[in-house]
Amino acid sequence: MSILDRFDKPSVSPASFLGHLLGPMKLVVAVIGICLAFALSNSRQQRAQRGFPLPPGPKPEWFIGNARQLPKGKQWITATQWGKEYGDLVYARIPGKSILFLNSVKAANDLLEKRSKIYSDRTHSTMIDLTGWSFNLLHMGYNDEWRKHRRMFQQMFRPDAAGDYQPVQRRKIHEWLQRLLDTPEKFMQHTTFLRLLRRLHQRPLIHIGKQAMGIMSDCLVPGKFLVETYPFLRYLPSWVPGLTTEMQSVPFEAVKERMRIGQGSESLVAEYLGDTDHIGGLRGQEREDVLRHVATTSYAGGVDTTVSSLSTIFRAMVLNTSAQRKIQAEIDHVTGGKRLPEFADREFMPYCEAAYREVMRWYPVTPLGIAHTTSEDDIYEGWFIPKGTQCFPNVWAMTRDESKYKDPDRFIPERFLDADGKPNDDTFIPAYGFGRRICVGRFFADATVWFTLVSLLAVFDILPAKDENGEDIDITDYEYTDGAIM
Numbered sequence: 001m002s003i004l005d006r007f008d009k010p011s012v013s014p015a016s017f018l019g020h021l022l023g024p025m026k027l028v029v030a031v032i033g034i035c036l037a038f039a040l041s042n043s044r045q046q047r048a049q050r051g052f053p054l055p056p057g058p059k060p061e062w063f064i065g066n067a068r069q070l071p072k073g074k075q076w077i078t079a080t081q082w083g084k085e086y087g088d089l090v091y092a093r094i095p096g097k098s099i100l101f102l103n104s105v106k107a108a109n110d111l112l113e114k115r116s117k118i119y120s121d122r123t124h125s126t127m128i129d130l131t132g133w134s135f136n137l138l139h140m141g142y143n144d145e146w147r148k149h150r151r152m153f154q155q156m157f158r159p160d161a162a163g164d165y166q167p168v169q170r171r172k173i174h175e176w177l178q179r180l181l182d183t184p185e186k187f188m189q190h191t192t193f194l195r196l197l198r199r200l201h202q203r204p205l206i207h208i209g210k211q212a213m214g215i216m217s218d219c220l221v222p223g224k225f226l227v228e229t230y231p232f233l234r235y236l237p238s239w240v241p242g243l244t245t246e247m248q249s250v251p252f253e254a255v256k257e258r259m260r261i262g263q264g265s266e267s268l269v270a271e272y273l274g275d276t277d278h279i280g281g282l283r284g285q286e287r288e289d290v291l292r293h294v295a296t297t298s299y300a301g302g303v304d305t306t307v308s309s310l311s312t313i314f315r316a317m318v319l320n321t322s323a324q325r326k327i328q329a330e331i332d333h334v335t336g337g338k339r340l341p342e343f344a345d346r347e348f349m350p351y352c353e354a355a356y357r358e359v360m361r362w363y364p365v366t367p368l369g370i371a372h373t374t375s376e377d378d379i380y381e382g383w384f385i386p387k388g389t390q391c392f393p394n395v396w397a398m399t400r401d402e403s404k405y406k407d408p409d410r411f412i413p414e415r416f417l418d419a420d421g422k423p424n425d426d427t428f429i430p431a432y433g434f435g436r437r438i439c440v441g442r443f444f445a446d447a448t449v450w451f452t453l454v455s456l457l458a459v460f461d462i463l464p465a466k467d468e469n470g471e472d473i474d475i476t477d478y479e480y481t482d483g484a485i486m
């Protein structure tokens with residue numbers, strides 16, 4: 001019987017469990033210990049600050065800091081409002097955590113890019129450990145383990161490898177066009193575990209992945225789980241982390257089995273398993289473990305993110321039918337309306353390029369980015385930033401910057417075109433992150449989202465659905481899901 005089985009029984013309430021675990025005396029000692037640790041860390045920080053103030057932010061309450069002001073959901077909206085009041089840097093505290101919202105591209109670049117040596121760590125998360133997600137590059141600290149995994153990732157997804165994936169991307173996107181009721185998740189599975197999933201029971205596997213990833217997305221939101229602050233609560237969750245183990249092993253073992261019986265497989269896993277060169281100096285079991293982690297992570301990192309931007313394409317096209325018609329006119333002009341678009345057409349489709357950038361701006365997939373944690377104390381523009389601070393690049397605030405994007409809530413591809421109708425020099429997409437932790441799959445993602453946009457619109461008009469009275473359903477105030485990924 002596992003430890004979780006024991007604590008999952010309904011007869012064991014959290015209160016009685018805590019009572020057994022600590023007992024009244026121990027509870028008093030624990031409270032005194034927490035207060036002492038709090039006082040000590042405050043005095044350590046005051047010494048380290050050497051007179052430099054913390055960045056501005058909402059006034060914290062004693063002990064709980066800003067926990068009550070920071071909502072559980074859509075924190076990017078609150079951080080953007082705070083930005084209007086306090087500026088590009090907004091500092092907040094919740095028990096055990098310092099948080100810094102970076103509300104402009106400049107602040108994020110200055111710190112996460114130019115000072116990446118000390119702004120590239122991640123905060124250790126008890127929830128990530130409990131759910132079995134720590135094999136994922138995204139969650140690794142800035143250490144040798146991360147370097148080993150990132151190296152293999154970069155080798156697979158470097159810009160000059162992008163062309164290798166185009167035949168698979170093209171085929172899958174074309175298949176998807178024919179079966180629009182299907183989901184685009186297959187793109188990612190296809191690249192890493194190609195075809196095999198079709199033979200296995202795809203649906204249950206996708207379901208496992210979805211459940212596991214929903215939990216991961218929530219884990220990235222500060223203050224979402226009390227267990228991060230009070231690790232003894234780790235015994236209370238009623239679910240088990242077996243989901244992520246299955247997600248890693250089932251498709252990977254299937255590829256190995258296929259190779260063992262000589263059937264081959266058109267996938268990255270098969271290609272790298274079959275490669276006799278040592279990847280990044282790795283050999284044997286270590287090499288296989290890293291490959292399994294990288295393959296599973298590329299699925300996890302690529303599915304919800306890509307799907308989120310595709311849902312934005314659909315919504316944008318419904319809300320701005322004039323942009324939809326311009327995209328279609330440009331595609332028809334290049335293809336003559338006689339064939340589907342190709343990757344090579346991209347440079348001849350400036351309006352489509354602008355529309356792609358606007359999709360990534362309008363509803364950025366990760367509106368609050370992914371936090372980079374400082375590994376040393378730092379001073380920036382006279383403000384003190386403590387070691388261990390989670391720095392969130394507030395992508396929502398950056399893409400809603402009215403001095404740069406007029407009417408930021410509207411979908412307007414033209415804002416990415418210059419006076420000659422060519423794509424302008426606003427090429428940086430903050431939705432892919434910053435510095436040394438920038439999305440390692442961005443070239444692949446960029447190709448998938450762009451190619452889907454043009455292929456979809458070459459074939460379909462996208463119109464709003466009708467309600468029971470035959471009226472268009474209004475999706476202006478469409479609700480996106482919460483969590484790190486919209």
Ligand code: HEM
Nearest residue numbers: 137138298301302305365370432433434437439440441445
């Ligand atoms: C539209 C699609 C995508 C978006 C918007 C997106 C966005 C992001 C963001 C914001 C980060 C965090 C960057 C930071 O810490 O500053 C990230 C990291 C990451 N992404 Fe993506 N991503 C997308 C697609 C993909 C794909 C297709 C893959 C895999 C092939 C992928 C793999 C990863 C990995 C492994 C990391 C962790 C990098 C690290 O921590 O060193 N992503 N992504």
